[in-house]
Amino acid sequence: MNRESFKSPSRGDEFMARVREACSLMGIRQKDLADSLDIQPSQMNLYFQGKVEMRSDRLLMLLGILGVDVEGMLEERIKELGGSALKAPGTESRMLATIGRLDEYKKQSILRIVNVLGSK
Known part of the structure; x- marks a missing residue:
């Protein structure tokens, strides 16, 4: 074997x-x-x-088809954490700088995820 x-x-x-x-x-x-x-x-x-x-965009679609509320679960998790990850000083700037260094495909994937999470 x-x-x-x-x-x-x-x-x-x-x-x-x-x-x-x-x-x-x-x-x-x-x-x-x-x-x-x-x-x-x-x-x-x-x-x-x-x-x-x-790919992440397909995975989100697949989970939606199966009735998995990814956005809801993520919101719950953020609430459990107290939103501290999003409130930390300079976090947004660091994230934007990191995104700026990514290739175009990865940037588009992140934007799709943000759009899915931001839509209600």
Whole structure:
């Protein structure tokens, strides 16, 4: 046997296994999920097999399809933390400086996440 056969599942693999289970319980077929995400079923299969990681914008869409309120959970977490991470002096400037150094694809991904979290 090779080393790969002893490889433990990654956190992403475990997450996608839970997504598959939720889809199964909800009666959502892989093809229907792929259609909803505007991707090929073969691409969805690669995600489900853990061979390819899903982009954050697709992941947010997928969780929305499954009825997971990511925005609500994030708001709850921020409330639990007292919002301190967002209120720390200079935090906004440091975040903007970091974003400014990212490539265009990553900037667009962050903007999509901000738009999703900011929309109500």
